[in-house]
Amino acid sequence: MTVPIAKLSFWGVRGSTPTVDPATSRYGGNTPCLELIAPDGTQIILDCGTGLRMLGSRWAAPNGGKTPETHILVTHYHWDHIQGIPFFSPLYVENNEFHFYSFRSKFLGRDSLKQVFEAQMALPYFPVDMSAMSAKRKFKEVDGGDSFNVGENKITARWLNHPQGCLGFRIETPAGTVAYATDNEPGDAKLDESLRELAAGADIFINDAQFTPEQLETTRKGWGHSSWLEGAKVARQMGAKTLVLFHHDPDSTDRMLDSILRQAREEFDSVFAASEGMVITLGAPGDRVQAHMPGARTALRREAQFHAKVCGVTEGGKDFEEETMVRDISLQGALISLKHLPRLQSELQVTMEAPGTDGLQAMNLRGYVVRIDAAPEKGHVAVGVVFTD
Ligand SMILES: [Zn+2]
Ligand SMILES: [Zn+2]
Numbered sequence: 001m002t003v004p005i006a007k008l009s010f011w012g013v014r015g016s017t018p019t020v021d022p023a024t025s026r027y028g029g030n031t032p033c034l035e036l037i038a039p040d041g042t043q044i045i046l047d048c049g050t051g052l053r054m055l056g057s058r059w060a061a062p063n064g065g066k067t068p069e070t071h072i073l074v075t076h077y078h079w080d081h082i083q084g085i086p087f088f089s090p091l092y093v094e095n096n097e098f099h100f101y102s103f104r105s106k107f108l109g110r111d112s113l114k115q116v117f118e119a120q121m122a123l124p125y126f127p128v129d130m131s132a133m134s135a136k137r138k139f140k141e142v143d144g145g146d147s148f149n150v151g152e153n154k155i156t157a158r159w160l161n162h163p164q165g166c167l168g169f170r171i172e173t174p175a176g177t178v179a180y181a182t183d184n185e186p187g188d189a190k191l192d193e194s195l196r197e198l199a200a201g202a203d204i205f206i207n208d209a210q211f212t213p214e215q216l217e218t219t220r221k222g223w224g225h226s227s228w229l230e231g232a233k234v235a236r237q238m239g240a241k242t243l244v245l246f247h248h249d250p251d252s253t254d255r256m257l258d259s260i261l262r263q264a265r266e267e268f269d270s271v272f273a274a275s276e277g278m279v280i281t282l283g284a285p286g287d288r289v290q291a292h293m294p295g296a297r298t299a300l301r302r303e304a305q306f307h308a309k310v311c312g313v314t315e316g317g318k319d320f321e322e323e324t325m326v327r328d329i330s331l332q333g334a335l336i337s338l339k340h341l342p343r344l345q346s347e348l349q350v351t352m353e354a355p356g357t358d359g360l361q362a363m364n365l366r367g368y369v370v371r372i373d374a375a376p377e378k379g380h381v382a383v384g385v386v387f388t389d
Contacts, residue, residue: 004039006175006282008204011035012051013274015182015210015225015247016080026254028276030054031080032182032247034206037062038173039283042151045072046169046180051276052084059090068095071150074102075183076166077116085117086126096135099150101142103157103167114139142167144194158194160184162224168198175283176203179240182247184208185216185223186230199238203282203289206274207231209245209260228260232267242270242289244280300387301330302363304354331365333386337375344369348385365389 012030019029031049038044043062045055061068070090075081090096102113121130142148144159144167154172159165161184168181179202181195199205210225228245235243245264248257261273270289272278277294284290306326314320334350342348348367353360367385375382 003285004174004283006039006173006178007037008178008280008282009035009037009055010051010274010276010278010280011055012047012049012084013246013248013276013278014049014080014250015208017250018050018080018083019250023253023255024248024250026275027248027257027273029250030276031083032075033084034180036171036173036178038151038153038171039175040151040153040173042153043070044150044153044155044171045070047075047081047182048072048084048088049080049082050084050087053087053089054276056084056087056089056091061090061096069097069099071099072101073155073167073169073180074100074113075160075168075180076102076162076164077105077108077112078164078183081183082116082120086121091133091135091137094134097138098135099138099140101140101155101157103143103165104141105165107164111139112141156198158198159191160195161186161188161191166224168195170198170202173282176288178202178204178206178282180206182206182208183224184226186226196234196238199234199240201238202240204242204244204280205231205235205238205240206244206246207234208247209264209273210247210249212260228264228271229267232264232271235268242272242280243268244272244274246274248274300332300365300389301328302354302365303328303361304363305358305361306354331387333370333384334367336367336383336385337377337380338383339380341372341381342369342383344372347388348383350385350387 012033014029014031018031030051032047033049033051034046036044100113105112108115118130142157147156156170157167160168166183170179179198181198186192208226209228209231211220211227213227213229216227231243257273264271272291279292281290308326309323311321346369350365350367352363354363365387366389368388370386371384373382
């Protein structure tokens, strides 16, 4: 007997606007887009932020192409949740079929989502209009409170507290339940209750964590977003198993998010900060919820044998310290003192010696000169390089 497993991939996790900044690159800069493959092969996409383009470029037709149907749930019409649509290449392939679900906006009336897409692709905002999209597209209106089935999965929509409205979705699959509740501000009793209904007993509860608890009480009150602390409270109260902090502020650097995650883990046992490329599987034997991070150091890796002392925290939350050997390291750049003055934006070949138990090893790298400063030693310059290969 095969075990039902669902796979949830995070293609975009940033809120409000994409960020292309080295300081935010580890968690990622694309705006909301998630993909859930249910055990029956049903493909569900949550939101169409800029992460959707990445999903399109690594497209694998659902069910091995036998039933190339994809269901796309759109929470609301703010830019960060729709901007990936024109750049989603599977929409330009005739055989594909997409079922879009969203609500009727009081600002747009009937066929709101269809109108949003058409307006977004109207000339002169985009070089081609919707007629260039040859895939089949169907639009379905859903309202807060609606439930419907897609394959053997049950989807429930609930209103959340956000300017111009936003839907949260709860997806129950045979492998487990995912609640997706982004763009939501606590403080409206009725809508807080909808959020709790979405989260109740969910295996994965994805919640808006754009602001810090302090911002939420002061400068960002009324902006339509939440904090890690509110997410942790709801998760604990409603018995959600794992909380995923989502919709990171574009001004939150990786270091700020590390600190937010650390604080959230003190409040609630099982928390992850959504990270671009992260995949969570549901229903696997043993651990029901397993998170996998993308290979972040596949480039520029060099074998080494450096002695090291490592201090950290175990899975069970205990501090540890251990002496060990670094087996390989990935390198981004270095500061090198030189008597010669290399040209800015030129290449340097750098060979470093790595001490090892079997004697010295040479580590060869190619660097790209990004800055040149005066060095502390007389007659030298300090050369900043980024390693390219
Ligand atoms: Zn948003
Ligand atoms: Zn929004």
